[in-house]
Amino acid sequence: MSPFAEFAETVAALAPRTAIVLGSGLAGATAAFVERAMVSFGDIPGLVPPTVHGHGGRLAVGEWSGVPALLFLGRLHFYEGHPWNVVTGTIRTAKKLGAKRLVLTNAAGGINPALAPGGLMAIRGHIKLLEPHAWRPLASDNGLSQPYSPSLISAMQSHERANGRELLAGIYAALTGPSYETPAEIRALAKCNADAVGMSTAMEAEEAFRLGLEVAGISCITNQAAGLGDTTLDHAEVLVNAKLAIERMGGLLGRLVRESVPRAERKSEPRP
Ligand code: HPA
Numbered sequence: 001m002s003p004f005a006e007f008a009e010t011v012a013a014l015a016p017r018t019a020i021v022l023g024s025g026l027a028g029a030t031a032a033f034v035e036r037a038m039v040s041f042g043d044i045p046g047l048v049p050p051t052v053h054g055h056g057g058r059l060a061v062g063e064w065s066g067v068p069a070l071l072f073l074g075r076l077h078f079y080e081g082h083p084w085n086v087v088t089g090t091i092r093t094a095k096k097l098g099a100k101r102l103v104l105t106n107a108a109g110g111i112n113p114a115l116a117p118g119g120l121m122a123i124r125g126h127i128k129l130l131e132p133h134a135w136r137p138l139a140s141d142n143g144l145s146q147p148y149s150p151s152l153i154s155a156m157q158s159h160e161r162a163n164g165r166e167l168l169a170g171i172y173a174a175l176t177g178p179s180y181e182t183p184a185e186i187r188a189l190a191k192c193n194a195d196a197v198g199m200s201t202a203m204e205a206e207e208a209f210r211l212g213l214e215v216a217g218i219s220c221i222t223n224q225a226a227g228l229g230d231t232t233l234d235h236a237e238v239l240v241n242a243k244l245a246i247e248r249m250g251g252l253l254g255r256l257v258r259e260s261v262p263r264a265e266r267k268s269e270p271r272p
Pocket of ligand 1: 107108109110180181197198199222223224225226
């Protein structure tokens with residue numbers, strides 16, 4: 001049996017409803033996840049191994065606080081040279097494996113001054129500046145322009161409020177990368193009401209929405225976007241902030257996994 005067929009058997013036994021894509025440097029958010037099986041991207045039909053250092057490139061299945069979940073550790077990026085149909089192959093894999101809900105996470109630069117390094121943002125919309133699709137939704141009204149579920153945004157905000165924090169729901173500008181933006185580009189994006197900027201997520205969110213998945217997006221703000229930064233920002237402080245943000249992210253992911261299962265079906269103990 002192929003590694004993917006073997007993996008799919010474990011998935012079928014656990015029947016996860018939620019799939020999570022963990023972006024760069026966010027693997028530390030998985031403290032509550034117990035892995036049961038995993039497969040490398042290179043062994044998944046339609047995917048290829050990632051080329052970016054620090055992107056795990058594997059798919060795991062297991063339980064998040066006792067609730068079955070699929071977890072993509074790393075993703076494929078357009079800037080690595082992969083065509084969009086390969087970049088979004090992870091999403092079709094999640095659908096094929098039975099996921100109903102998809103949570104996309106990423107690292108992003110903060111444009112909105114309310115988003116300091118170490119902060120989180122729920123994505124409520126995106127500006128897709130990705131070739132060859134830039135601005136096409138405006139022209140075609142293809143119904144994909146609002147893939148992020150308002151009820152999942154509310155669930156994340158109420159989780160944060162219960163912990164004494166506010167969660168900004170903002171606009172993510174998706175650019176191809178791999179280079180960071182120029183300060184002039186960031187000023188232009190700020191004028192377009194972008195709150196954060198990054199190099200992923202938008203195309204995956206649209207593919208998931210097209211396939212009928214319920215979609216949530218969370219940005220972890222790792223830096224102020226180009227030209228906005230206080231150059232005296234203390235590196236140790238950024239690391240502390242990032243750690244806090246990753247713990248917060250873990251809490252939010254747990255909330256989204258748990259409530260994808262109707263209350264009556266939830267188990268308090270992990271399955272054997
Ligand atoms: N720009 C684009 N992508 C990013 C950034 C940024 O400032 N930070 C993390 N990913």
